[in-house]
Amino acid sequence: xxxxxxxxxxxxxxxxxxxxxxxxPISGHRSVSxxxxxxxxxxxxxxxxxxxxxRNKGNFPGRFSGRQFSNSRSEMNVxxxxxxxSALYLCASSLEAGVWTEAFFGQGTRLTxx
Amino acid sequence: xxxxxxxxxxxxxxxxxxxxxxxDYTNSMFDYFLWYKKYPAEGPTFLISISSIKDKNxxxxxxxxxxxxxxxxxxxxxxxxxxxxxxxxxAASAETGNQFYFGTGTSLxxxx
Numbered sequence: 232x233x234x235x236x237x238x239x240x241x242x243x244x245x246x247x248x249x250x251x252x253x254x255x256p257i258s259g260h261r262s263v264s265x266x267x268x269x270x271x272x273x274x275x276x277x278x279x280x281x282x283x284x285x286r287n288k289g290n291f292p293g294r295f296s297g298r299q300f301s302n303s304r305s306e307m308n309v310x311x312x313x314x315x316x317s318a319l320y321l322c323a324s325s326l327e328a329g330v331w332t333e334a335f336f337g338q339g340t341r342l343t344x345x
Numbered sequence: 346x347x348x349x350x351x352x353x354x355x356x357x358x359x360x361x362x363x364x365x366x367x368x369d370y371t372n373s374m375f376d377y378f379l380w381y382k383k384y385p386a387e388g389p390t391f392l393i394s395i396s397s398i399k400d401k402n403x404x405x406x407x408x409x410x411x412x413x414x415x416x417x418x419x420x421x422x423x424x425x426x427x428x429x430x431x432x433x434x435x436a437a438s439a440e441t442g443n444q445f446y447f448g449t450g451t452s453l454x455x456x457x
Contacts, residue, residue: 237388273447273448273449289444321388321389333379335390336388336389339388
């Protein structure tokens with residue numbers, strides 16, 4: 232069974248640009264969550280999607296957006312990139328929303344904004 | 346505002362001894378807790394969980410203890426092995442669902 236796949240693995244962008252990150256969940260998983268990991272901040276929750284609907288949203292500015300497709304694949308978009316957006320972006324999938332269960336993480340996309 | 350705190354950024358333990366990783370939380374509504382392990386260049390992997398109806402959960406060498414009155418949980422690894430060297434994150438959720446609040450992580454080094 233394939234795990235969570237995130238593409239690309241590494242990305243370098245310039246301030247002011249926009250970026251789109253992709254996440255393919257484990258087959259059969261319908262819930263996808265996104266997290267930002269920066270040194271000293273741990274994993275900060277961005278948003279969660281279930282059945283193409285955003286179910287939860289973390290405390291991030293509107294420059295961070297996402298969506299989920301009918302096949303459960305999810306994309307995350309960051310517009311008007313800032314230096315502080317440099318981070319490891321992790322996607323996690325789980326079977327269902329609203330159920331106590333662990334989430335399975337991808338390897339992440341390392342975004343560097345210069 | 347960090348609702349889940351891991352106050353020890355790093356911990357070193359001799360192989361074969363016990364590793365104790367601590368986690369504190371501030372939100373009394375949290376009722377489900379997990380520990381994840383993360384190796385460099387990999388995503389976090391699930392280790393063990395506990396719900397608030399229990400105060401202890403064991404899985405092999407890993408045991409998680411929950412003290413609800415103190416809003417504290419800990420992960421015990423006995424015996425510690427060099428392969429356990431990784432960053433450990435604790436996470437908490439306030440309801441059934443997937444919005445987890447993560448701590449900042451503790452980097453464990455097990456010395457052979």
